[in-house]
Amino acid sequence: MFCYQCQETARGRGCTLVGVCGKKPEVAAAQDLLVYVTKGLSAVTMRLRDEGKKISADINHLVTENLFTTITNANFDEQAIRSLVKATLTVKNRLIDALTDKKNLPDAALWTSSDYRGLALKKAHLGVLSTENEDVRSLRELITYGLKGLSAYMKHANVLLKDSEEIHEFLQHALAATLDDTLGTKELTSLTLETGRYGLKGMALLDQANTNAYGNPEITEVNLGVRDRPGILISGHDLRDLELLLQQTQGTGVDVYTHSEMLPAHYYPAFKKYPNFVGNYGNAWWKQKEEFERFNGPILMTTNCIVPPKASYKDRIYTTGAAGFPGCTHLSGKIGEQKDFSKLIAHAKKCPPPTELETGKIVGGFAHEQVFALADKIVTAVKSGHIKKFIVMAGCDGRAKSRNYYTDFAKSLPKDTVILTAGCAKYKYNKLNLGAIDGIPRVLDAGQCNDSYSLALIALKLKQIFQLSDINDLPIIFNLAWYEQKAVIVLLALLHLGIKDIHLGPTLPAFLSPTVAALLTEQFGVTGIGSVQEDLNMFFG
Ligand code: FSO
């Protein structure tokens, strides 16, 4: 196997024997094959579009589901991945029959196999290292990982019945382009930026889907303690799954708690009416081994990030959507369908209440509309000099000790600075009690990683209020933490907006070749991080 798509890749270079995430070589190979056949399918759908034929929503959704399934920590179930490969080959063969011009299709489009031996043979010859030129490989992977992140965001919008043929078309165009040997680094660099443009559109679509369905996030105090009734813990990013779970648990005596990236669900008005929606339990995804153990009840993983569970609580893990883990119960349900969570609820009733981890409250809900409502207050604080700088610290948390940088950095920031955050990165500093400036909390949490879109809108609004011609003239520093591929699409979207000098840590992606990394630095000022003191001196010195 060879995988280097996430920040925790082995030795900062690539996982070759087994994933640091726990991904086994068989699963890695099945994922490589799934990406390969999905690129092949995309080459066919693009040819059909060129011939004036329409691609059905089901096919668009198959492409995004396949990519989402291969995101870090989403799906460890080889059988489930193999089923998607087979389904993709069936669809692709049918579409090839519908083509008028079948000439010169790429290998990935032509390859097919109906038996798993054939799949196993094919698997040995594809994957990341099949592209020999390291810069072309780097750009192809950068684009592919961005598209994986975009696919996840599309899926969350799609389950709320919002969709965009334009975005699907781009996604398939870009996937097919990564197979095209005539495209060099110049063309692939512009496709990378184009991916950011569509990333922004995808995040905007999801924002619209979430806020139309559940209202605009508002300032909310979220309880960190527990009650004395059985509970279900829900993790991941899918708000539709949460809604179904809240509906189905009414009157059952079972409470619902959020974990990690589901925390921002508490900020949406629509979920506040459920009396059994108790609070947030625990911290970021990587702490799940100890926290799930102590939760005592069943856990629903709606997306990544799954850590291979310990035997002691594995029977309490349920997956749904693109998530999967062998031996854990998967609760199915396609776009537009209801999901039946009765098994999960029955399981919860047999479990003791959660063990308390902490007490108190945290505050969040600072997505675009809430911050716009506070704009006058914020502008006054900036004009009076009470707020000197905003630091965008969005992104992901992770296991690496080097991520303590973000806690130390947040603690050491001058007291006249405000942190804007989104994604699970917030858990490094959202319980530090960093105080407030003129009533504005010093940590403003917009929501999930996709709500980085809100942070971009807030920056654009400030640019307008302060009548600046360049977004980079704002008193904003971007110091982002990344872990997996959703952070890649967020980064590309910010680059598309023209934001310069983004600092990315705790390490730069292993999939950036020296030439591609240099290009990002020269054109956009993207750099890594230094020590806390060095960076504070650079930003405020
Ligand atoms: Fe975190 Fe995981 Fe949201 Fe990621 S829970 S790491 S960027 O999935 O998606 O922020």
Ligand code: SF4
């Ligand atoms: Fe390694 Fe990350 Fe790939 Fe897992 S997802 S195999 S940790 S690079």
